[in-house]
Amino acid sequence: MFAALVAPSIPAAAIIDVARAFTPRFEQVGPLVLLDAGGLSRLFGSPQELGTHLSEALAKHGTGGTAPRVAIAATQTAAALLALGRPGLTVIAPGQEAKALVPLSISVLDRYEKLKKLRAGDNRHLEILTKWGIRTLGAFAAVAGPEVFERLGDHGLQWQALARGVDARPLVPWVDEVPFEAALELEWPIEGLEPLSFLLARLFEPLSERLEQADRGATVIHTSLRLTTKRVHARTLPLPSPMRDPKTLRTLVLLDLETHPPDAPIDTVRVFIEPTPGRVTQWTLLERAQPAPEQVSTLIARLGALMGDKHVGSPRLQDTWKPGAFAMDEFRVVSEEFRVKDGALAPEVLTVHSGLATVNSALRRFRFPIPTRVQVQEGRPIRVATDRHGCSSGAIVQSAGPWRTSGEWWQEGRAWDRDEWDVAMADGTIYRLVVERGVGQWFLEGVVD
C-alpha cells in the first residue's frame, strides 16, 4: 500500500516533515511525496483513516490556496497518478487501481513521468496520443499492447503500464542530508581575532570529521558573526580547491577576517560549509611535486591579507597597444604557467635608432613614472630635467620618436593617448620619455639597461 501527497501551497520541507511523521520510508518526486504505507494500519487504522490523518496533517501546514491532495492505492504509480489527477482524498481498494485510473487525463501521465524523469531524450507520446484523440488513461490502457508497441515502441508499453497503475520500480526511500553547519553562542562577547581562532578550531574539527566521513570537501565557507551591535558580519570564502583540513580551514577564515575584521565584539559564531564530493587523484611520477593546495591557499591568503586581494596572483600581459599593460589572474599551481610562450613573458626588447646603428637592449620600467620637465624644439625633446636622485638631467644628444599609441576611447577614465620618445643623454644613459598628449605632462618611464 502506498500513499501519495501533493500540496502546491505547502513548502516541500513541510510535506517531507509530514511524511517523516508517518513513516521513514518515503520518496520525494518533485512536488510529490510517496509514502510506503505498508504496516501503518496498526498505527493509523484503515487506509481511509490513514488518508484522513495525512490530509489533516497537511492541512495544518496549509496557508490557503490549492487544497492538499492525498491518494492511497496498492501501487505507488496509481497513488501518484491519482494524487496528481484528483482533488482531495482518494482511497482505492487493492485491485481497483486500473479502474480508478480510467477517467484521469492523459496529461497526468506525462506530468508524472516528467517528475520521475523516466524519459531519456525527447518524447512525443503525449502529442501523439492527443492527436489520436486519446484523452484518458483508460482509453490508452484499453489499446492492445502489441499495437502500442508497434507504434510507440518499448517506451510506449512502459507508458501504458503506468497508465494501468503498474509500478516501474520500487520506492527509493529518502535519506536525510545533514548540513555541514556549526555554531557557538558565547556567554561573553569576544573581541579580536586571537580568541576567535580557538572557537573556529572547535567548530571546524567536528565539521572536518563529518566531511571526511561523508567523503566530501569544502568548496565555500560561509562565516557569520553576530555582533554585540545585533548586526551580523558575514563573509563568504570560496576555496581554490576542495579541502577539509581543519587547521587550513581555520587559518583561511582567520586570514580573511584579518583583511575584513568585524567592527564590534562577537556574540555568536556560525560557520556553514558548501560541500562537494571528494575526488580521487593520482599523482604522477613524471611531473615535479607540487605544493599541497592547502599550503598554496594559505600562502595566497596570507599574501592577500598583507598586500590586498587585487595585488596577488599571476601577471598576464594584456592584448592591447597600451604599453606595459597587464592584469592579475588568480594564482594557480600549474607548471605550464611559468613557461615563456611566444615571448609573451620575455623581457621587453627596445630598439634604439641612432641613425646608423641600432642597439637592442632591455627596458627597465620605473615602478611609478617619474614626472619630468622637458624642453621641446620643433616638436622634439632636447633637454630633460628631473629632481629624482640617480636620474641624469641635461641635454638630449639623440632621440627617436614619437611612437604614438592611443585607445580605449570608449571607456570613461581609461582612454589613453600618448607619445613615447627614446632619448640618449650625454652620459650615455638612454631613457624612455612619455608625454600624455592633450595634458602635456612628461614622465621618465624607464631606463635602458
Next chain:
Amino acid sequence: MAYIELHTSSAFSFLRAASSPETLVERAAMLGYPAVALLDRDGVSGAPRFHKAALAAGLRPLIGAELTLVTRQDPGPGTRTTWSLPVLVSSQEGWRNLCRLLSRMKLRAPKGEGALGIDELDGYTTGLIAMPGRTLLRADRHGVGGLLDRIVGTFGRANTYVELQRHLHRDQEDDNDGLVCLAEAFRVPLVATGGVSFATQDERPLFDVLTAIREHVPLHRAGRRLAANAERYLKPPAQMARLFADRPEAIHATRDLADRLQFTMADLGYRFPRYPVPDGETEISFLRKITEVGARDRYRPYYDKARAQVARELALIEKLQLAGYFLIVWDIVNFCRQQDILVQGRGSAANSAVCYSLGITAVDPVAMELLFERFLSEERGEWPDIDLDLPSGDRRERVIQHVYQKYGQHGAAMTANVITYRGKSAAREVGKALDLDEAQVDRLAKVMHQFEFSDPADTLSKKLAEVGMAGDEPRVRHFAELWRQLQDLPRHLGQHSGGMVVCQGDLSSVVPLENASMPGRVVVQWDKEDCADMGIIKVDLLGLGMMAVLQDTIHLINSRDQGSGIRDQEISLASIPADDPEVYKMLCAADTIGVFQVESRAQMATLPRLKPQKFYDLVVEVAIIRPGPIVGQMVHPYLNRRAGREAVVYDHPLLEPILKRTLGVPLFQEQLLRMAMVVANFTGGQAEDLRRAMGFKRSEQRMRQLEGLLRDGMAKNGITGEAADRMVLAITSFALYGFPESHAASFALLAYASAYFKAHYPAAFYTALLNNQPMGFYHPATLVKDAQRHGVRFNPIDVQVSDWDCTVDPDGSIRLGLRYVRGLRAEAGQRIAQPSLAQSSASFGAAGPDRCPKCGCDDPSMLENVTGPGPAHRSRGEGGARDPGSAHKFCNVCSHEWTVAPPRMGRYRSVDELVRRTGVRRDEMVVLAEIGALNSLGHNRRSALWQVERAVRPAGELFEEGYPEEMPGGRDFSPGDRHAVESPLPDMTVSERLVADYSGTGLTVGPHPLTFRRHELSMRGVLPAIELPRARAGRRVRTAGMVITRQRPGTAKGFVFLTLEDETGIANIIVRPDLYASDRLIIVESSFLMVEGVLQNQDGVISIKAERVSQLAALPDSAAIDSHDFH
C-alpha cells in the same frame, strides 16, 4: 607642394576603412591636394562615386585597388598566408587588366572572399603600377628580397615603387629601414603614402568599431586588432612632407607617379551589344521597319497623331544612337513570347509609342497622352530605363539565364545593390561593439529607427530620454555618435532585384564581376546608379507575382476540359474585353480581394467612393492611394470633386490643360513635371532633375536649390503666396512617393485583367493565386473563403489526386495542392504527385453520380450504357463513329450520348505503399493524415493517423510474421492489407477537424470557424458581415470575426484598422488610439475578436468605429491564421 596622396581606402573596402569616397574627396580638396588615389580592398565599388565627387571638387581622381595575394597558389591546410599588393591604374589597358584580375579572383571564390596567386598576375600587369610595402618583408617563402624581385619581374622596374608609410609605430620604422635597403638593392624608387583609412582623426572610433564588427568581437576584446593610434587619417601635404623629411625622394616620387597615371573613368570602353540586323540594314533602319509594322498592328487605324509621335521618338532614338538598346530589349521580349512567358514593360518606358509598337509595353501613350520626356530626353543625356515585369519565380529566372547564355558568362551580369547600414542594423552593430546588453541594444535600435524618420528638430537626447536612457551617459553618447557616423556606410554588396547589364565583348574588362549569394548569378561591383553614371546600360527584369498569377490563370482556362468534349475558346491578355461592366461593378463594390493593387484596405475603402467606370478611373485608383497623394492631401479633394461636392478649380489658369483629367488635383508624377514646366518655366530635363533630387536622401541640398528655382520661376509667372506654397507642397510631397502615370497605367492594366479573371473565371484565378503565394495582401485562408463566397467549390488535399500545385478539377472545383501541407518538403510532395510513380492499379471511388451533361438528368432509368462499335448519337460535337475502347452513356431524355470518364485510378493502395514508394517522413505523414489527405486510402483522419504511426516504424520481419496470429479474432489478412486493422481511435470531432485543417494547411475548405458560433452570436445580437451594409449608419452594432489584417499606418495619427472575417464576408473596424492603448493586448494578440461600436457608412464604405473590443472566447486560436499585420 610636391606630395600627392596615392593610397587611400574608402568604406567600400567593407569594414576596412571608415570614410565614404565623397568624404575623402571633400577632405582632400580642403587640404589642397590636386589629385588623390582610391585603392579599395579587392574592388572598385567606390570608384564611380569617388570619380564623380573628385571631378565635382576639381580634383584629379586616381584609381587603383589593393589586391589580396596568396603566397602559394595551392595552399595546404594551414599554410595559406595572404598579403595585399596596392596597384594603381595608369591607362585604359591597366583598368581592363585590373577588372579582369578582380573578376578572376572573385568569380572562383565564395562571396566576400578570394585571392590571387602571384603567378596569375603574369600577362595582366600592363598599365598597372605596383606599390609593394611592408609585406615584402614578411614574404618568407620568397626569401629576403625574393618577393620584390618577383614583383619587379612581373610589373617591370619602371612600374614598381616601394611604398613607405609612417604611422608612428616602432615596428613600422624598423620595417621601413629594411624596405629602403631593399629598394636600393633592386634600384626601385621609394614612394611615400599615407595608407589612409579615414579622412579625419575624428573617424578613428568608427574605424575601430568597423574592425570590431569585422572580427566579430566587442571593442574591449579586440585588443591589438584595433588601430594602435589615429594616424591613418588624410594628412595635409605639408605634414606628410615633414614626416618624410629624411626621405624627400619618396615625397617627390608621389607627384612623378601621379603624373604617369593618365587613366580616367570617363571612358571605360563599354559598348552596348550590337543587335545582329539583316544584311543591308542598319540598327536604326531595322528598328524603323519593325516599329512601323508593330505600330500598324497596334494602332488600328494608324492615325496621324500616333504616326507623328512614333516618328518623333525614332528621330530622337537615332540622334542619341539608342536603336541597338531598343532592339536588345525587343529581343528579350520576343524570347519571352516564344517561351510563353508573360512580359510587360512598365515604368517610364510606357510613355513611349515605340515601346508600345514593339510590344514592349501594353499601354498606348498616345491615347493616354503620356509625357515622352519622362522616358527619354536629349537634355538629360542619359540612357533610357526600360523595366520588364515578368512572372516571378522560375520563369523570370529562365529569362535571366537566357540573357547570361546569349551574352556569355562574362558578357552579362546583374547590377549590385549596395547594402548600407541603416537605423536598426547600425544600432545593433554599434551596440554589440560597445558591448551593450541585448535588451539595451533592442531598445536603442527601436529609438534610432524612430529617430531616423522623425523631425530633424527632435533631439537625440530627448528621444533617448523617452525610453529611459540618459543621453549624457558616456557609452550612450558614444553609441549615438557612432550610430550617426555609421549611417549610410556600405555594409556589403547585394544583388539588385532585376537590373541586368549586358556588354559587347567582355564585361569583366569594363567592371569587375563577382559571384552573388544566389547560385548561378554574377553581379558587377557597381549599383545601378553607378552603372548609369558610368554609362553602362541596364535592363530591369523584375519579378511580379501577379504576372505569374495571370499567366497561370490563362493557362488553366485554356487547358480546361469540361469532360464533355467542349473546350472553351482560348483566351489571352489581349483578348480580354475592355470596359467589362462586371469588372466595374465588382470594383465599385470593393469586392477586390486578390485583385492586383486595389485589394488593400485603403484601396477597398476608396473604390466605392471613386466608383470607377472606365479604365482611366482605375489608373487614378492605382495612383491615388499612395503616400504622396495622401500626404499631399490630394485624395479627399479629388473624391469630392468627382462626387460633385466640390467645384473643380485650378490654382492657375495655366494648369488647366495639365490637371483637367484629374479634376484640378495633381495625382501623377508627369503632372508634376508639366506643372514645373508650365508654371516655373522649367525645361523637361530640369523638371526630371527636380523629381530625381527629391527621390534621394543624399540630394537634399540639390532639392533646396531646385525648390528655389521653382519658386523663382513661379514668381516670374506671377504665382506667389498661398498658391505657390500649395504647388510646392504638391510637388515635394508626391515627387517622392507618387506614381508616374505610365506606371499607374501599366499596373492598372494588370489590375483590370486580374479583376476580369476574378469576375469571369474565379476557379482558375483563385487556383493561380493560391499557387503563387506568398503574394498580395491576404492570407491564403482568406482567399479560400473569398472564393467560396464567390461560389467556387474546393476539394481537400488528397494524396491520390492532388498535385503539388492546386488544380481545377473537371467539375470546376479547386483541388488543393500538396504545397499547402505544412512541413511537407517540396521534393516529397512532388514524389507523391509524380506521374511516374502513380502507376498503381488501385482504383478508388466512382467517377461521381451519373448525370447527363446536357440536360442534367440523373434518373438511372433514363440513362443507359451504350457499348460496341456504331454511329454515335451525339447531339452536339463531332459526331462520327464511337470509340469501341471507351464507355459511353446515352440519355433518353435529350438523346445525348457522351463518353464516360473511366473510374479514377488511385496512386497508392495503402499507407504502407505510400510510405514505401515516396519516402515521406513520419512528421509529414502525420500532417497528411491529420488533414484528411489519406482518407481516400479507406480511412478517416484518426484511423489514418493510427496506420501512419505503424507504417513509418518498421516492426521487423519477425514481428510482422507473428502479427496476424496475435490479433484478436484471428482475422485473415491478405498481404496488401494485413495491417489494415480497424483503428481503436475515436473519429475526429468537427472542431478537431477544423483545428487540424488550420494547423496542417493554414486554411480550411470546410465551414468558417464562426459558423459554429453563429447561433450563439446571433442570440447576443452580433451581426454577420453581410448584414452590416443593411444597418443604419450611426447605429451601435456588434460584429465578430477572425482578424485577418491589422494596420497602424504612420499617416493615421495612431488609429488602428482591423479587418475581421466571418463566414459571410469581411468587416472593417477602426480603433481609436485611446482604445488601442487600453486594450492593446487583446487587439494585438487575439485571433478572434468581438467588436462593438458605431456603424459608419461613407459613400457606401462600411466600417465600425470601435468602442469596445473583446476576445471571442471558446474558439481555439489554433483554428485561425496568422493575420497580416502592418504596424
